Amino acid sequence: MxxxxxxxxxxxxxxxxxxxxxxxxxxxxxxxxxxxxxxxxxxxxxxxxxxxVCPLANPGNPKHWMEVIGAKNRNEDELLGSSSGGVFINLARNVIAEGGIVFGAVFDGSWNVVHTYADSIDGVWAMMGSKYVQSDINDSYIKAERFLEDGRIVLFTGTPCQVAGLNRYLRKSYPNLLSVDFLCHGVPGPGVWHMYLDEIRRSAGGTTRPCEDTNRMVITGISFRDKRIYGWDKYCFVVRGSTAVTGESAVLMSDVYVDNPFMKGFLNDVYLRPSCYRCKCKGGVSGSDITLADYWGVKTLLPDFADNRGVSLVFVNTDKGKTAAERLDMDFCAANINGLERYNGGMKAVLREGWRRRTFFHELGDGRSFSAALNSALAKPWYNTALHGLRKAVRRIIFKRTNDEDRNIDASATH
The missing domain is CATH 3.30.70.20 (Alpha-Beta Plaits)
Structure with missing residues (x-):
């Protein structure tokens, strides 16, 4: 067992x-x-x-991608509704057009992130956009297997470990399965996510409009990667909702990602799942046919293809993935892969699991709030501040000595 x-x-x-x-x-x-x-x-x-069937106890072998391409969706609404270049919705449309099924992550009525399936393009829309919480996969593998056995085409999207889990669960390959993962930074847990949501509900922090009764605030929409305000490279964490008093729709929170508390903790690796710090499913190990990612660095690596509405990287891993990619109705270019790891942290299999994570969960264990625990975790320790001050002092001394020597040399020359 x-x-x-x-x-x-x-x-x-x-x-x-x-x-x-x-x-x-x-x-x-x-x-x-x-x-x-x-x-x-x-x-x-x-x-x-x-x-x-455990993907970590039975890891696959690393596989190098066959090719890497840059891609942009030509449909404006689909491009802006996606996290990057809008590849997923295009893949899904092709699968559904052939009577297939699409699996992906959505928000449920309580803003839990759960895996589900759809057989219409309307159902796929809820799967679009990044959701930086580990989804509840529930019985998606069981359902996917039934559809596959019935001869239906199945597009299954998920984190590398979820795709690896599916492949281990199935125990055989299916020609009618198209598996798609993404360059994953790691996943926060549902528990931390709901602590943060509770703080939003209580305070409506950062609201752009007053909320007359924050205790009765109803959240109607959450976007981790909203591009409609400042674009793709300065995306926003946006919460939309309405109040019980007026019923009027409002933007309850809109933070640029670097200013949003939940995103700061996520991007600083504060509360990822322990297995994410030593991921065993990246680098082609998951067995996915296609890996999707943001084409971060495209402005430098391929400026003529850059677009602040979003650009995707498509890693084609298998012949099946190549066939699916060739059927996409999108703008393409051969990706410049030089320095990709420098721009995309999701390519790293090992992350630093250190004092910030320990501090955060220790503070939560002591009854501190999400924000208080995060502030403690992100605060610079005293020795970092002292070291920074020492470095500044040394630089001032070196600068002063250099200037004194230059003046002595100038004085000698005049005599």
């Missing part, structure tokens, strides 16, 4: 739970707000299936 002794060894994909023939595995939330498998040992028959 599967036993998680080190939380770095579980990505939370739930392949074990879904494959268990006795249904004796439950995903339980831990103190950090992440979910891990818990086995009912009385019901378990120790068949070993749960261990065999």
């Amino acid at each position: 599967i036993q998680i002794k080190d939380k770095h060894d579980c990505c939370g994909c739930s392949a074990c739970q879904q494959r268990c023939p006795r249904h004796c595995i439950t995903m339980r939330e831990d103190s950090e707000g992440f979910f891990y498998p818990e086995v009912d040992t009385d019901a378990c028959v120790d068949c070993g299936l749960c261990e065999r």
